[in-house]
Amino acid sequence: MAGKSGRTISAVPQKSILKRLLSWEGALVLIFIAVLVMGRIMSPYFTLENVLREMPKYLAEILIVFPMGFVLIMGEIDISVGSIVCLSATVACFAGNAGLPFPLVMLICLLTGLACGLLNGFILTRWPELPPMIVTLGTQIIFRGIAEVTLGSGGSLSYVNSKDLGILSKTLGPFPVAFFAVLIAAAIFIVVLSTSTFGRKLYAIGSNRTAAKYAGIKVSKIRLIVYGLAGLMAGMCALFILTTTFGANTTTGQNYEMDVIAMCVFGGIATTGGKGNLFGALIAGFSIVCLRIALGLINTNPQLILIIIGLLLIISVLISGISQMRGKKLKKKKA
Amino acid sequence: MKRIISLILVAVMAVALLASCGETTTTTGAKYALVTKAAGNAYNEKEAEGFKAAMEAAGLTSSDYIIRHPEQATVEAQIAVINSLISQGVKSIAIAANDPNALSSVLADAKAKGIKILTLDSDVAPADRLTFCNQAGVQQVAQALIDAVLDLTGGEGDYAILSATSQATNQNAWIDAMKAIAAADSAKYGKLNLVEVAYGDDEPQKSTDQTQALLQKYPDLKVICAPTTVGVAAAAKVLQDKKSTVKLTGLGLPSEMAEYIGNDADHSCPYMFLWNPIDLGKLAAYASIALVDGKITGAVGDKFEAGNMENSPYTLTAVEGTNASEIILGAPFKFDPSNIGEWKSVY
Numbered sequence: 001m002a003g004k005s006g007r008t009i010s011a012v013p014q015k016s017i018l019k020r021l022l023s024w025e026g027a028l029v030l031i032f033i034a035v036l037v038m039g040r041i042m043s044p045y046f047t048l049e050n051v052l053r054e055m056p057k058y059l060a061e062i063l064i065v066f067p068m069g070f071v072l073i074m075g076e077i078d079i080s081v082g083s084i085v086c087l088s089a090t091v092a093c094f095a096g097n098a099g100l101p102f103p104l105v106m107l108i109c110l111l112t113g114l115a116c117g118l119l120n121g122f123i124l125t126r127w128p129e130l131p132p133m134i135v136t137l138g139t140q141i142i143f144r145g146i147a148e149v150t151l152g153s154g155g156s157l158s159y160v161n162s163k164d165l166g167i168l169s170k171t172l173g174p175f176p177v178a179f180f181a182v183l184i185a186a187a188i189f190i191v192v193l194s195t196s197t198f199g200r201k202l203y204a205i206g207s208n209r210t211a212a213k214y215a216g217i218k219v220s221k222i223r224l225i226v227y228g229l230a231g232l233m234a235g236m237c238a239l240f241i242l243t244t245t246f247g248a249n250t251t252t253g254q255n256y257e258m259d260v261i262a263m264c265v266f267g268g269i270a271t272t273g274g275k276g277n278l279f280g281a282l283i284a285g286f287s288i289v290c291l292r293i294a295l296g297l298i299n300t301n302p303q304l305i306l307i308i309i310g311l312l313l314i315i316s317v318l319i320s321g322i323s324q325m326r327g328k329k330l331k332k333k334k335a
Numbered sequence: 336m337k338r339i340i341s342l343i344l345v346a347v348m349a350v351a352l353l354a355s356c357g358e359t360t361t362t363t364g365a366k367y368a369l370v371t372k373a374a375g376n377a378y379n380e381k382e383a384e385g386f387k388a389a390m391e392a393a394g395l396t397s398s399d400y401i402i403r404h405p406e407q408a409t410v411e412a413q414i415a416v417i418n419s420l421i422s423q424g425v426k427s428i429a430i431a432a433n434d435p436n437a438l439s440s441v442l443a444d445a446k447a448k449g450i451k452i453l454t455l456d457s458d459v460a461p462a463d464r465l466t467f468c469n470q471a472g473v474q475q476v477a478q479a480l481i482d483a484v485l486d487l488t489g490g491e492g493d494y495a496i497l498s499a500t501s502q503a504t505n506q507n508a509w510i511d512a513m514k515a516i517a518a519a520d521s522a523k524y525g526k527l528n529l530v531e532v533a534y535g536d537d538e539p540q541k542s543t544d545q546t547q548a549l550l551q552k553y554p555d556l557k558v559i560c561a562p563t564t565v566g567v568a569a570a571a572k573v574l575q576d577k578k579s580t581v582k583l584t585g586l587g588l589p590s591e592m593a594e595y596i597g598n599d600a601d602h603s604c605p606y607m608f609l610w611n612p613i614d615l616g617k618l619a620a621y622a623s624i625a626l627v628d629g630k631i632t633g634a635v636g637d638k639f640e641a642g643n644m645e646n647s648p649y650t651l652t653a654v655e656g657t658n659a660s661e662i663i664l665g666a667p668f669k670f671d672p673s674n675i676g677e678w679k680s681v682y
Contacts, residue, residue: 043423050422053444057415158436169440244414245437251409296419302374302406 024268024319028283035287039294046294052174054296058289059178060240062282064260065267066189067230069281071132072264073193074226075206075273080120080136081234081260083143085253088112088238090147093157093248102164109242110235116143117231121224128220140257148250158247169243178240185233190278198222206273262309263288266316288312367400367623368420369616370430372456373408378612378682379431382456385616386429392642393624400620401425410434414441421445426627429468429619431456439463451626453633455619456612461659465626465633466651468619470610472663473655476586477512479608479667480560483584484527487605488557491526495549497561497570497585499537509562530556535566542569550579561585567607571595574603584608589670593679597672611668612682617644618664635660 039046064081071078092109096102116139123135151157159165170177193199204212205219213219234253241252261271267284269276288309295305369386371379383402390400401420405412410433420428421444428450432438435458442452442463455468484494496513498506510532517524530553535542542565549556550573559574559581561567567585574583575595583595583604595604618641625631625639631651635658641647651660670678 045422045424047422054415054418054422057411057418156434156436158439162440241411244440245410245434246440247434247436249410249434249437251407251433252411254407254409254411292415293419296415297422299401299403299419299423302404302412306406 024316025277025280025283028267028280028287032283032287032290035290035294039290039297042294043297045297049174050297051290051293052171052176052179054293055289056169056176056178056240057244058292059176059182060237060244061256061259062182062263062285062289063178063185063237063240064230064233064256065263065281065285066185066278067226067233068257068260069189069264069267069269069276069278070193070202070226071230072261072269072271073202073206073273073276074223075209075271076124076132076223077261077271078117078120078136078227078230079133079257079261080116080140080143081230081237082253082256082258083140083147084113084116084231084234085238085241085256086248086250087116087143087147088235089242089245089248089252090150090157092238092242093159094150096164097157097160102161102167105164106239109239110232113235113238114228114232117228117234118224120231121227124227125220125224144250147248147252151248151250156247156249159242162246165243165246168240178243181236181240185236186278186282190282193278202226203274206275208274259288262313266312268316284316365399365401365423366426366627367395367620368425368428369400369402369619369623370413370416370420370428371402371404372431372433373412374404374406376404376408377680379404379456381612381681382431382616382619385613385618386620387616388613389617389620389642389644390624393621405433408433410437413438417441417445421448421450424448425450427451427453427623429453429455429623430459432459433457435459451623451633453619453622453626455615458661461654461657465660466622466631467654467659467661468615468622469661469663470612470615471667472652473508473512475663475666476509476562476608477516479669480509480562480584480586481513481516481524481527483606483608484558484560485524487582487584488527492557493528493530493553493555494558494560495530495553495556496532497542497545497549497559497563497566498532498534499563499566501534503537503563506562513560535561535563535569537563537565539565539569542566543573546570546573550577550581556581559583559585561587564588564591564609567604568592568595571603575601579603586667587670588682589675589678590680590682592670593675596670596675606669606671608667608669610664614644614668615664617641618649618662621647622649622662633660 068078088109091112092105095108096105120136120139124130124132168177201217201222204217205222209219263285264281265271266288267281269281292305367390369383371383386402403416405416413433417428418441428445432454438459445452452464453466454464456470458467488494496510498510517527531549533545533549535545546569549559559570561570562585564587567587568591570583571592574581584607586609587607592604592607595602598605621641631637631639635651635653637651638648641649646665649662651662654661
C-alpha cells in the first residue's frame with residue numbers, strides 16, 4: 001500500500017466509501033462536527049446566526065486557501081498573498097474615492113491582485129532555480145511597502161462611498177455573500193484539481209518537477225497561471241475585506257499567508273508537493289474558523305487560540321508523516 | 336490506524352478546549368466589555384487593570400465584565416473581537432481603536448443592537464461612538480507644565496521650550512495654552528521669561544543639537560520644558576552628560592526617562608509628566624456603567640460619578656471645533672523619583 005503518496009499522475013486511487021471515511025478528510029469532517037458540538041456546549045451564543053455574522057472576515061481568507069492549495073501541491077509556497085490583499089484593497093480605495101463606478105473598482109481590485117500574482121510567477125519562471133519562499137518574501141515586503149507609501153503618513157484610508165460595498169456585504173437569508181463566493185470558488189477549484197488535466201499536471205509537477213518537464217508538461221506556463229490565480233484570489237479577498245473594514249490600512253491582510261497555509265496543511269496538503277486535496281483544506285479552513293469563533297465567544301486568551309491551532313498543525317503533519325513512514329516500511333518488507 | 340489517530344485527535348482537542356474553558360472567565364450575560372489594542376501591550380494592560388479595578392469597586396464581579404485583547408495590533412483582529420462581543424449580547428463596548436476609520440462598519444452593527452460604544456486612549460470618528468475618554472486635555476497639560484517651570488525656576492528667570500515640529504497640532508496647542516495661562520496671571524507667572532521655542536522635529540539628533548544651541552545662546556537659562564517624548568529624552572541626555580545646572584521637565588516615557596529622573600545634581604530631570612493608563616481604564620469603566628444605566632447619553636454637558644476617582648464627578652465636554660463629546664481624565668500624571676522605578680518597566 002503506497003498510502004496517500006500514491007496519489008500521483010500514474011495512480012489515482014479509487015477509494016471506497018469506507019476508505020474515504022477512514023482517510024484524513026474523513027477525520028477532518030469528524031473534527032469539524034466535534035468543533036461545532038463543542039462550540040455549542042461551551043457557549044450559548046454559538047448559534048448559526050452569530051457564527052455566520054462573525055464569519056465574513058474569515059470567509060475572505062478562505063478564498064485564498066484554494067489557489068494556495070494549488071501552489072503547495074506544486075511543492076512551492078507563496079507568502080506574499082497577505083501583502084497582495086493589502087495592496088489590492090489600497091488601490092481599490094483610491095479608485096473608489098476617485099469616483100469610479102463600483103464595478104470598475106471591483107475589476108481594478110481583482111486586476112491589481114492578478115498583476116501582483118503574475119509578477120511573482122514571472123520572476124519564478126524567468127529564473128526557475130530561485131526559491132519561491134525567498135522570492136515571495138521579497139514581494140511580500142515590496143507589495144506592503146508600496147501600499148504603505150501610497151497610504152501615506154496616516155497609514156489608513158477609508159472607502160468614502162461605503163454604500164457601494166453594500167452589495168458585497170449583503171446576506172441571502174442568513175448567509176453572507178462571501179459564503180456563496182467561497183462555495184463557488186470551492187466548486188471550481190476542486191473540479192479543476194481533481195478532474196482536469198491541468199489538475200493532474202499540478203500533482204505531476206509537485207511529485208517531480210524535472211520528470212514532469214521531460215514528460216512534456218509546460219511547467220513554466222502552469223506555474224505562471226497558478227501564481228497569477230493566487231494573486232487574483234487575494235484581490236477577491238481584498239474586496240470582501242473592504243466590506244468589513246470599509247477601508248485599507250497598513251495592517252490589512254497581515255499574516256493571512258500563514259493562516260491560509262495553516263488551513264491547507266491542516267487539510268492534508270503536504271508542503272513538499274504532490275499530495276492532498278482541496279476538500280480537506282476547505283473543511284480544515286471551516287474547522288479552524290469555527291474553533292476561533294467558539295473560543296472567542298468564551299473569551300479565551302488569544303494566545304491560547306494560537307497555541308491550539310499550532311498544536312493542530314503539528315499533529316496533522318505528524319500523522320501524515322507517520323503514515324508515510326509506515327508506507328515506506330511496508331515497501332521495504334515487500335522488497 | 337488513521338481512525339485511532341483521528342479519535343485521539345478529537346480527544347486531545349476536547350481536552351485542550353475544556354482546559355481552556357477552565358482558564359477563562361466563561362461569561363454569560365456579561366454587560367461591560369473593554370477591547371484593547373493588542374495582547375502583550377504593557378500600556379494597554381495597565382488600562383485593563385484600571386477597568387477591572389473600577390468595575391470591582393462599583394460592586395461588579397468578573398462575570399459582569401469582559402476584557403479582550405486582540406491577537407494582533409490590527410483593526411481586523413479588533414473587528415473579530417467586537418463581532419464576538421456582539422454575539423454575546425454585551426451592553427457596552429469600550430475600545431482603544433487601532434484605526435480611526437476601519438471600525439465604522441462593525442461599530443454600526445453593534446450600535447444597531449443597542450450596544451453603547453465609547454472609546455478610550457485613541458478615538459474613532461465621532462459618529463461611531465457616544466463619547467471618548469481622553470487621557471489629557473490641552474488646558475490640564477499646559478497648566479501642569481507651566482507650574483513645573485515655575486517650580487523649577489524658583490519662581491523667576493529664563494526658560495525655553497523644546498518642541499516637536501513647528502506644525503505639530505498637540506504641541507502647538509499646549510504651548511499656546513501655556514503662554515495664555517502665563518499671560519492671564521502675571522502676578523504668579525510674570526517673572527518667568529520664555530526665551531525661545533525651539534523645534535527638534537521629534538528627531539533625537541536634531542533635538543540634541545537644539546538643546547546644545549539653547550545652552551550656548553542663553554547662559555542664564557534655568558529650565559527647558561520639552562512637551563514631546565523624543566525631545567525630552569534627547570534634552571535629558573545632553574543636560575546630564577554636560578552636568579549642566581539647567582533643569583528639565585516635560586512629557587516623557589518613564590522607560591526612556593528613568594535614568595535621568597532624580598532630585599540631585601547628577602540627574603537632569605527632577606520630574607516630568609504623562610498620563611496614567613490605569614486611571615484611564617477606570618474612567619472608561621465608570622463611563623460604561625453610566626452609559627448603560629442611562630445616567631449619561633454621551634451628550635455634551637452630561638455628568639456622572641466615577642467612584643473615588645480624584646476628579647469625580649466628570650462632565651462631558653465638547654471636542655474642540657465639534658459637538659462630539661469627550662471626557663478628559665484630568666491633570667497629567669507626575670513621574671518623580673518616588674514612582675519612576677515602578678513605572679519604567681510599564682511603558
